[in-house]
Amino acid sequence: MHERAKFRILVLDHRQSGWEGRLAIAPDGAFEWQHSRSLRDSQRLLAAGGHDLVLLDPLVEGGNSEIELVGLDEQSPLLLYICAEGEARAEALSRLAYRRREFDLATRAASPEELAWRMESLLARSIALEQVEGLRHRALHDERTGLLRAGAFDERLHEHFSASRRHQLPLCLLLIDLDRFGLINKQLDHTQGDLALARAADAIRSQLRAEDVAGRLGGDEFGVLLPYTTPAQGARVVVRLLEALRALNPHTLPEYSGLRVSGSIGFESTTGRDLESAELLREHSERALRTAKQRGGDCGVYFRSLGPRMVPRTESSADSGAGPESER
Numbered sequence: 001m002h003e004r005a006k007f008r009i010l011v012l013d014h015r016q017s018g019w020e021g022r023l024a025i026a027p028d029g030a031f032e033w034q035h036s037r038s039l040r041d042s043q044r045l046l047a048a049g050g051h052d053l054v055l056l057d058p059l060v061e062g063g064n065s066e067i068e069l070v071g072l073d074e075q076s077p078l079l080l081y082i083c084a085e086g087e088a089r090a091e092a093l094s095r096l097a098y099r100r101r102e103f104d105l106a107t108r109a110a111s112p113e114e115l116a117w118r119m120e121s122l123l124a125r126s127i128a129l130e131q132v133e134g135l136r137h138r139a140l141h142d143e144r145t146g147l148l149r150a151g152a153f154d155e156r157l158h159e160h161f162s163a164s165r166r167h168q169l170p171l172c173l174l175l176i177d178l179d180r181f182g183l184i185n186k187q188l189d190h191t192q193g194d195l196a197l198a199r200a201a202d203a204i205r206s207q208l209r210a211e212d213v214a215g216r217l218g219g220d221e222f223g224v225l226l227p228y229t230t231p232a233q234g235a236r237v238v239v240r241l242l243e244a245l246r247a248l249n250p251h252t253l254p255e256y257s258g259l260r261v262s263g264s265i266g267f268e269s270t271t272g273r274d275l276e277s278a279e280l281l282r283e284h285s286e287r288a289l290r291t292a293k294q295r296g297g298d299c300g301v302y303f304r305s306l307g308p309r310m311v312p313r314t315e316s317s318a319d320s321g322a323g324p325e326s327e328r
Contacts, residue, residue, distance in 0.1 A: 006032040007123055010051040010077070012042045014059040014066065022112055023055075031119070042069060053119055057082040057108070064095050072099050078122045079103040080115070102126055142216040144194055145201035153215025153223050160213070160225050161270070161278035168272035172234035173281050174224040175289045176204065176241065179262045179297035181220035187257055196261055199252050203244040207237060231269040231302065238265050238300035246298070264292035265300035 009031045013019040020035045034051070036042040039059075046054075046069060054077045058066040061084060070079055078101055083092045085107055096103050102125055104118050140152040148156065157173065164171040178200055185193040197220065204214055204222055213225040224241075226234055241263065248261040266289025268281055275281050288303040295301070 006030055007052040007119075008032050008034070008050060009119065010042075010045055010054045011035045012054060012056045012058075012066070012070075013037050014039065014042070015057050017057055017108065019055065019057060023115065031116075039066075039069070046070065051077045053078040053080060053122060055080045055082065055115070055119070061088040061091065067095050067099070071101075074100045076101050078126055080118055080122060081105050082108055082110075084108065102129075144197055145216045147201050147205070147222065148213065148215035150215065150217045153213065153217060153225075156213045156215075157223075157225060157282065158278045160227055161275075161281060163227070164270055164272040166272075169228055170230045170269060170271055171281075172226040172229045172231065172237075172267055172269045173285045174226065174234070174238065174241070174265055174267040175217075175282075175285045176222040176224065177264045177289060177293060177297075178220040178245075179264055179293075180259070184253065184257075184259055187259065188254070192253060196248075196252055199248050200245060200261060200263070203248055204241060207240045207244050229269075231304070234267055234269055235300070235302065238267060241265060242298065242300060262298040264289060264297045266290065266292050266303065267300065268303040 007030055011019050011023060011033060013035060014037070016037050020033075023033065034045060036045055045051075054070050056066060056070060056079060058081075060066070067079075067081070070076060076099070079096070079099065081092055081096060081103060083089050083105055089105060089107075092105060096105075102122055104122050106115055106118055110118075140149060141147065142149050147153075160171055163169065178196065181193065181196070184196055197216075200220075201214070201216065201222070204224065208214060208224065208226075211227055213227075215223045217223050224237075226237060229237070242265065245261055245263040250260075252261050253259045266285050266287065268284035268288060270281055275284075284303040288301040288306065291306060292299050292301040
């Protein structure tokens with residue numbers, strides 16, 4: 001078993017089959033028990049939360065409402081469901097298949113030792129999955145900022161660009177550099193630089209929707225993907241991001257340093273028909289970013305505002321686009 005404090009087990013004995021007495025002789029001391037014999041008490045205890053696993057002996061065989069009471073989503077506790085053999089077991093399995101957390105079944109004739117083993121197995125599998133997910137998250141996300149690493153961001157860029165081309169949906173790519181970041185590390189220290197990076201990432205994240213994608217591309221450069229977003233909507237996000245970065249002053253860097261946090265942003269958009277590749281979308285954003293840096297920073301530049309059009313223009317206007325409108 002995983003070494004940790006006792007696991008909290010909630011026993012819902014809705015049939016009043018005496019599980020409290022039977023489970024008291026379970027051989028493992030790793031469990032802390034709570035018991036309920038009524039739906040009302042069960043609702044109260046489940047609402048309070050904090051349970052690692054629920055053992056449910058339903059009042060009604062295949063009790064759908066009782067399964068839903070425990071919960072079906074990823075935040076629900078693990079479930080050990082008690083049922084009769086035969087058709088009742090098959091019916092319970094069909095109900096439990098909708099759960100997004102792991103579950104197991106046991107019969108009412110199961111011994112305390114078998115139940116303890118099943119609970120331990122459920123908990124151990126859950127812990128192993130959490131550890132794997134933690135490793136996966138760390139592999140994909142930058143440890144200083146919590147944003148996607150460069151490789152993972154590039155994968156998402158290609159995925160969203162392909163979806164934009166396939167469904168002719170608008171997409172914006174923003175590239176963000178912190179201004180004069182090298183001076184922070186040079187005049188102060190890397191601790192202050194890491195703090196500025198982390199707070200800049202938080203500021204960027206705070207302005208995005210759930211479907212938007214943000215990554216740290218290296219050093220002090222960030223990338224942001226805005227699906228279903230027209231150029232006009234993207235421009236509004238740029239303004240908000242610049243303001244969010246400015247708002248980090250004067251609390252992020254020491255006043256005596258005379259340094260401030262600000263950013264330069266270059267961005268490009270596609271309607272899903274006017275650019276050939278994700279690489280071209282990124283190249284245009286990079287050129288716009290370089291222009292923003294050349295203008296002294298703390299500003300945003302849209303690639304298509306740079307002189308003559310450098311990409312073909314479709315019959316759709318640059319400020320329009322198919323797909324769901326979002327209030328950006």
